[in-house]
Amino acid sequence: xxxxxxxxxxxxxxxxxxxxxxxxxxxxxxxxxxxxxxxxxxxxxxxxxxxxxxxxxxxxxxxxxxxxxxxxxxxxxxxxxxxxxxxxxxxxxxxxxxxxxxxxxxxxxxxxxxxxxxxxxxxxxxxxxxxxxxxxxxxxxxxxxxxxxxxxxxxxxxxxxxxxxxxxxxxxxxxxxxxxxxxxxxxxxxxxxxxxxxxxxxxxxxxxxxxxxxxxxxx
Numbered sequence: 001x002x003x004x005x006x007x008x009x010x011x012x013x014x015x016x017x018x019x020x021x022x023x024x025x026x027x028x029x030x031x032x033x034x035x036x037x038x039x040x041x042x043x044x045x046x047x048x049x050x051x052x053x054x055x056x057x058x059x060x061x062x063x064x065x066x067x068x069x070x071x072x073x074x075x076x077x078x079x080x081x082x083x084x085x086x087x088x089x090x091x092x093x094x095x096x097x098x099x100x101x102x103x104x105x106x107x108x109x110x111x112x113x114x115x116x117x118x119x120x121x122x123x124x125x126x127x128x129x130x131x132x133x134x135x136x137x138x139x140x141x142x143x144x145x146x147x148x149x150x151x152x153x154x155x156x157x158x159x160x161x162x163x164x165x166x167x168x169x170x171x172x173x174x175x176x177x178x179x180x181x182x183x184x185x186x187x188x189x190x191x192x193x194x195x196x197x198x199x200x201x202x203x204x205x206x207x208x209x210x211x212x213x214x215x216x217x218x219x
Contacts, residue, residue: 006054009063010049010070014120017053017068018185018216025185026068027089027216029120034185034192049128077113081215082180085200087207088138090145091102103147103171107155110170114163122166124219126181128171144175167193168204169219172196179203 011017014030019041027034037044044055044063055063063069095103113125148171152164165181172179183194193213195205202210 004022006045007057008059009053009055009060009068010073011051011053012068012070013075015068016183016217017044017046018214020185020187020214023187025187025190026066027185028067029123032101032118032120036187036190036192037112049082079218081218082182082197084197084202084207084210085203086203087210088145089141089206090142090149090204092151095143095147095150099143099147100151102150103144104155104176106171106174106194107148107151107167110167111155111163114166119162122162123217123219126166126169127169139170140175141177141198141201141203144172144177148172148204161194164204165196172198172203180193181219182210182215183217184210184215186213 007186013027016027016029018025018027022039022041024037024040024044026037028035042056043059044053047053053063053068060069114122117125145168146167152167155167169179169181177198180197181194182197183192185192191213193210195210196203
């Protein structure tokens with residue numbers, strides 16, 4: 001939908017939005033919570049670049065009062081949210097000793113920085129991960145994802161998708177893959193999920209599962 005009259009606002013650094021039907025879902029990393037603007041699509045739309053929104057001028061004061069808008073420019077550019085065109089579920093299977101040890105070590109290291117931390121802290125840590133150019137073929141990626149699937153159930157505090165995604169994102173970066181940690185939402189009833197992608201390939205999860213969620217943030 002295109003607003004008839006609009007102004008462009010920059011989102012606050014901690015704010016991410018997703019459009020689900022006529023509703024807009026808010027993810028606020030500073031408050032570690034989601035919110036919902038019901039039937040808000042006619043009043044605000046995605047802006048011309050990631051991290052901006054186009055809004056009806058009449059609701060500008062309301063947007064600022066909600067803490068959604070920044071007072072200046074983007075502190076750093078946001079990448080477009082990735083598409084999903086395939087998957088590599090990577091269920092547990094037999095792996096080599098060294099691949100298993102590397103996956104276990106990576107998972108234990110990431111566990112020490114996960115437990116008890118709020119979402120904003122985890123996202124900031126994930127953003128600091130850097131990857132050099134890694135393997136270009138799918139075979140090394142499949143081995144890394146498979147090794148992670150084999151050791152993950154044995155790591156302390158194994159739990160929901162948030163912890164699993166954080167660990168897998170860390171593991172793949174350690175193995176040289178430029179992975180992204182993607183968060184998605186759905187409404188009525190509200191659900192949130194997160195997963196890991198390498199390019200447009202969903203890894204460690206299924207395309208059927210993540211396809212039911214609208215991406216709201218990718219790290």
